[in-house]
Amino acid sequence: MMHRSVFDAGELTSEFENSGVNPRFIPLIWRHVIQNPNCEWTDIPSLPSAAYTVLRTKFKPLTSSVHSVIDSTDDVTTKLLIKLQNGAFVEAVIMRYDTRLGKYAGKPRPGGPRSTLCISSQVGCKMGCKFCATGSMGFKSNLSSGEIVEQLVHASRISLIRNVVFMGMGEPLNNYTALVEAVRIMSRSPFQLSLKRITVSTVGIVHAINKLHNDLPGLNLAVSLHAPVQEIRCQIMPAARAFPLEKLMSALRVYQSSSKQRIFIEYIMLDGVNDEDQHAHQLGKLLETYEVVVNLIPFNPIGSLSKFRTSGDEKVLTFQKILRGIYNIRTTVRKQMGQDISGACGQLVVDASDKRSTVSAGVLTDIEDIIHR
Numbered sequence: 283m284m285h286r287s288v289f290d291a292g293e294l295t296s297e298f299e300n301s302g303v304n305p306r307f308i309p310l311i312w313r314h315v316i317q318n319p320n321c322e323w324t325d326i327p328s329l330p331s332a333a334y335t336v337l338r339t340k341f342k343p344l345t346s347s348v349h350s351v352i353d354s355t356d357d358v359t360t361k362l363l364i365k366l367q368n369g370a371f372v373e374a375v376i377m378r379y380d381t382r383l384g385k386y387a388g389k390p391r392p393g394g395p396r397s398t399l400c401i402s403s404q405v406g407c408k409m410g411c412k413f414c415a416t417g418s419m420g421f422k423s424n425l426s427s428g429e430i431v432e433q434l435v436h437a438s439r440i441s442l443i444r445n446v447v448f449m450g451m452g453e454p455l456n457n458y459t460a461l462v463e464a465v466r467i468m469s470r471s472p473f474q475l476s477l478k479r480i481t482v483s484t485v486g487i488v489h490a491i492n493k494l495h496n497d498l499p500g501l502n503l504a505v506s507l508h509a510p511v512q513e514i515r516c517q518i519m520p521a522a523r524a525f526p527l528e529k530l531m532s533a534l535r536v537y538q539s540s541s542k543q544r545i546f547i548e549y550i551m552l553d554g555v556n557d558e559d560q561h562a563h564q565l566g567k568l569l570e571t572y573e574v575v576v577n578l579i580p581f582n583p584i585g586s587l588s589k590f591r592t593s594g595d596e597k598v599l600t601f602q603k604i605l606r607g608i609y610n611i612r613t614t615v616r617k618q619m620g621q622d623i624s625g626a627c628g629q630l631v632v633d634a635s636d637k638r639s640t641v642s643a644g645v646l647t648d649i650e651d652i653i654h655r
């Protein structure tokens with residue numbers, strides 16, 4: 283029988299309530315599991331006897347396991363390949379940033395430089411973006427809230443995680459209920475990550491953006507825009523047909539006026555597709571009345587899965603100059619990192635047969651700089 287993750291908070295709470303156990307014991311159980319992932323339930327002292335029965339019959343301390351851990355040569359990035367209970371694999375990537383040095387600095391050491399964790403919300407993705415390896419896999423399954431949180435539990439054993447970004451595999455807003463529950467768990471004891479330290483990246487699921495501020499006030503939102511006009515967006519992101527640019531921008535307006543937060547705009551620079559001066563001007567006009575930070579991202583090649591090429595450095599700098607100089611929009615250019623362990627953005631496609639995979643984390647580096655400085 284498949285057991286649930288003890289980090290599936292909703293399930294655990296209702297099972298406890300049905301058995302007359304006070305849910306106040308849950309943080310204590312979580313703390314114990316974080317410190318002793320291989321524990322037996324009976325190792326946890328002082329729980330009511332009905333709690334042990336519920337835990338033993340329905341829950342596992344961890345339903346996923348770390349299959350492999352790969353450090354980049356500079357120790358700045360660590361990639362975890364995680365095996366889920368259903369046999370599927372997802373990845374999580376740890377990136378380390380040292381505020382004192384003002385730069386990324388390596389060596390996994392708990393209590394050392396703060397780290398950002400990039401996590402997955404789905405196995406595969408149904409949105410089919412033409413530049414994304416995960417999209418080419420199609421949708422396989424949703425992660426439960428517990429499976430999402432377990433990525434944080436695994437990573438916390440390697441580094442002190444201060445920030446979490448949903449920029450791994452999958453479209454988090456297509457797994458909305460689990461996403462909301464996972465973020466709430468992360469913000470509670472014993473994780474205590476403020477929502478300001480959590481960023482959700484979305485292709486632009488309009489109806490979910492409309493709910494997000496009420497459900498998770500304070501959360502950081504990143505939007506994968508990638509084109510300044512509907513026509514180009516549709517060419518490279520089929521989901522744009524269901525969620526047209528005009529509707530997306532209206533949803534962002536509402537989100538911004540209720541959250542009062544800046545929004546991160548992700549824009550992959552694709553040679554000859556969306557990187558001309560006219561596109562920068564179109565983007566500038568589209569965004570000039572919003573409080574945004576634009577992150578220009580080099581395209582990470584995904585082999586024969588995509589025909590795109592990344593834009594040249596000069597094109598990227600000119601694009602940045604136009605957005606900054608003419609439209610006064612804060613614009614960063616993504617740093618490349620973790621490439622020696624295939625830790626580059628949007629390349630994530632897990633092949634369970636040979637356990638190779640790549641995930642993206644680099645896109646976050648600039649977001650992390652901006653949010654947490």
Ligand SMILES: C[S@@+](CC[C@H](N)C(=O)[O-])C[C@H]1O[C@@H](n2cnc3c(N)ncnc32)[C@H](O)[C@@H]1O
Binds near residue numbers: 414415451504548580
């Ligand atoms: C993999 S997605 C996951 C989050 C969400 N589904 C989204 O699209 O925002 C995270 C980021 O990686 C970007 N990305 C995907 N494929 C990429 C590639 N080949 N090169 C660079 N960035 C890529 C996405 O556009 C998005 O901004």
Ligand code: SF4
Binds near residue numbers: 409410415484
């Ligand atoms: S970029 Fe995001 S939404 Fe698009 S296919 Fe990849 S994971 Fe899915």
